[in-house]
Amino acid sequence: MRSLKPMKNLNFPSSLVKSSNTHFTNSTNLNHDPTLLYCISLTCFSRVFFVLDSTTTTNRGLEFADQMFDKLLKRNVISWTATISRLARTGGEKEAIGLFKSMLLHGERPNYVTFLSVIRAIGMMRSNHLSQEVHAFVIKMGFESEISVVTALLGLYSSHGIANALQLFNQIDKKDLILWSAMVAACSKNGQFSEAIENFRKMQCFGINNVSLVSVLPACAYLGALLLGKQIHGFSIKREFFSDTNLQNSLVDMYAKCGKLDASRIVFDGIPKKDLISWKIMIFGCSENRDPRQALAMFLNMRSHFEPDEITVRNALAACSQMKELSFGSGLHCYLLKSGFSIYVSVGTELLRMYADFSEVETSKVLFDELCHKDLIAWSVMISVYARAGHPDQALGIFKQMHLENEKPNEITLVSLLKACSSLGAQVHGKTIHAYVIRVEYSSNAFLTSSLIDFYCKLGRIREGRALFDKLFNKDLICWSSMINGYGMNGCGSEALETFSKMLEYEVKPNDAVFTSVLSACSHCGLVDEGWKWFYSMKEDYGISPTLLHYACIVDLLSRRGEIEEALKFIQKMPLKPDASIWGALLAGCRTTGSDIGVMELAAEHLFELNPHNTSYYVILSNLYAENGRWGDVERLRNLVKEKKLRKAAGCSMIETKW
Template identity: 35%
Template structure:
């Protein structure tokens, strides 16, 4: 609006707003009626002409309007006003500090605080809170501690106020020093919900999920009222910890207090239920939301992925696209995780292309997810390419690549990257060493594996977990040192689990060590109900050593105990669609064509050495049906489907939820040679790259 002031030039006259006189203290006029920069400049001109600008009570409202209150504050104009002030006091500096923080220039806010101290202007509580807020945005711990020191020096003059204490808690929490934030918090005589929320925020930022839950229970006991911001932090922690009971208590509170219209709160509930395995409950909440933003969609996709319902995650993502909701980084990470589980290479590549197209920042989280995805799809070259292109890498990034290379049979290359990691002064963690030991395992490097096992504790202070001992058992057993392996297991400082004994059992099958295989199975059965695979391993060992009666007896024992083979599923992605096959599957819409392709495939591979292993047939199959049963395993159905649906020379990629059987492994080797195809099968344990009749696992898995 335009002001009519008796002292303004004629060209400023207007009939829209008439002010009879300019007040001696024009604060309310400036703060309330200056709606844009043009209004502000007119008032500024009048104040200069009347020399009222020299009065702090007049100049500071003008400064506040320019720096903070206008719809589009102009910090440069505020600076021009500030520099004309004769002796700016703390209030003027406070406005500039707040103004720069608001304009997303918190580093300049800290500069102005330093200027204020150098010009001997004594800060007040608003100065400190403003400067601490700037430190919080920058996560500038050193500067925040220096400001805290100033506060301590001046405590005798004005004492701590809740305003300043809240700012200190938030600053330390934002800088990931929740220990110091908690110390300030505990020393506060009174704590508002703002102080509690600041501490919650810090715990969430540092992934201190148990501390969030414990703090909330403490908050409930103290009788301090909480708000939606509190509940969102607590729900996030409940999801990470699987604290379903507390999460449902919060849900009941939301319903009783009629907060279901709060989309952020409902989204947090969706996330909580998803991560606690209650995906269908989460979906009902999602479907009832009036507005569904990218956070809500991402929470559902993450929930499906987290619960292993990866096909549903991909389908839900397509629904998200149809709803014209732009995905964010969290969506992309969840999608890549689902694609990695399913081996959905084409869909994952589309996600990667989308990331590039939208110029999404390749953060550590997103880059690591891409590395993991490509490695789990058997594309190690692409995984390395993405890794090298990441602007920032942390220990998780290096670990993802090392594990990916190891599981793809490139153990020596994995160790090369481990050495590069050490050269870059990135400290490995316990998961890194699982990858390193796996690399030694797949490369047959026994002595190096033993050296790295010792290095864990000696050089990095990492105590081996059961997984590390499992890797060492695998290293020794894979090298054929079966007796040494058994001695190693007996001398372990922690009790061996079923995985340890199963590893020994699998190795005994390869090296035909019946006695220790029987011992291993006894331990497995004692520790937990044995799976069908445990019995089948020993049964196959009996058969391969000529003890056919023992093999039959063991199979009959399985029948008597009601032990059935776990259902196996194989997945193959074509044209962005993931196809699922189970043994003797007749559900797939193209099953007729697939079974015809199986017959042709068998006709071509039998003359060059493939002999069906009837021992791998389902237990209840009649003798005449055993060969047909073996030929209709899920891996072979997926292979046949890949052969008829892809052009010659194309790599066939299959994912299997269980360990690939010996018969399918033998068949895949010969198919790769006869058809001139590379076949990549990822089973529960590792990758098998079949080329020219050979497998990258060297027939040991």
């Protein structure tokens, strides 16, 4: 056997790692001296079973081991190992380790196959402490150079991080193909994708197998390394690895994550023996690439081959949310009730999220109340439902219930709460949340800090918002957008544009949301020239096509300046069909500037058509008629509202109370 360099910096118990005497590596002495083996076994492995012996389950495992020992007709290393191996393969990991201890206590020296089975059992138990202990015992027994044992240990360590696995790998002088493949898999499993690809390139002189290909493809997927993924695809076809279903599944996943859904579908369709994983990957890939219709079609097709599992059902529900068609979601909900999936907390939470996306507040509340066990996600979703639906007081009420249940909020929960506080103007509650953010050290979370900036700016406390912004070391796009929008809503147009210019200096590429904040700031502050400049710059300099929100900002900008005719011409030339925000901005501008009543009526007619149940438009037009002395039209509008049985939303006042 090859000798290894001594391991350094691995946190092994020193009493187990240091050599005791020459008998440890002398198999002849061990075989002829069971008493010595017994002493060594107790010295080296007693700590391994210290935790195990303290549990009832393990005591049963040791009793089971004794029973198994009594039944063995031929008690040698082969029979011991065969029994341990069978237990490790069939979920009896604690019984396997208990039998291994009995084997040592009965003076039988394990071989490397025995260790492979024991390592497998420890891997199923996910115990980092036992991983280190068995490694130390492997060294004591002289199997540290057995390449199959080292490979198994590397896989064991990779379940607890990459550091020890990498150190063990680097200690091996002569690596074989299987060990290289294990290292690539370990890197991918621990999110070290660049290292996985680098090791894959280094191992090519040793050969390539299907395991290494399957292990490196997730790294290609997460890094967006499409070219390397294509090369692996071609190589797999050339070397006849392509018939392996696991490899084909990995290729489907790689193409989908790289945004090549058509290629992903071609590979999927070519899989002769699709398993459940094949369907799950394809459904998730469609949803991830914003093709919910195809995702649901895949889900329906899958049911003729396999019964969906919990994860697949959740992906299908997410696809229903993306497709924005409630009927599909309701139909799927009925299927889940019939098939019993609704008992799963994760499925119930995903259903809750789906109805929340459709703004079905009452249905969401019913589902929330029916959940037997409400996890953090369920509480967060329900708070978000109320905050987004314009019921901030109820959002805070749910948070109070959550607090009484001793459920701690996370960053997502706090973002929804801050939105509710902003809507209510609940300054005390918002500052309490801010204090909590500092106490639990969430201040470095850029998304949460952006919500705090937005909260303070909506209360007119622009200085506090700016202080939070300046403290951020790494400012992301959302933070910049929040600060620009905060300045804009407080009438600080110059500061908003200055902040935007700073963002560009830091080479942060703006998106459509940032441009909405910039144009809104120009609109609020009457910066016409700057507004036109950045509106045209969107497409010309940044390749961003203006949306209805951007057009609405320009209409608002022109209307506020009294340029109603120009605003109307701009609307008529729009490549998109105007929505309520466009006509609403024009109507508001007409009211402010006292413009031509004909333009007002045109805007109002479009608004009545687009949103017939919104009484505020009728009120605005009625007031405009009254200001122009057209009392007959005022009476006509009142009668129209009565005929349609519309009711004006009642006004309300709010005061902030303590929690």
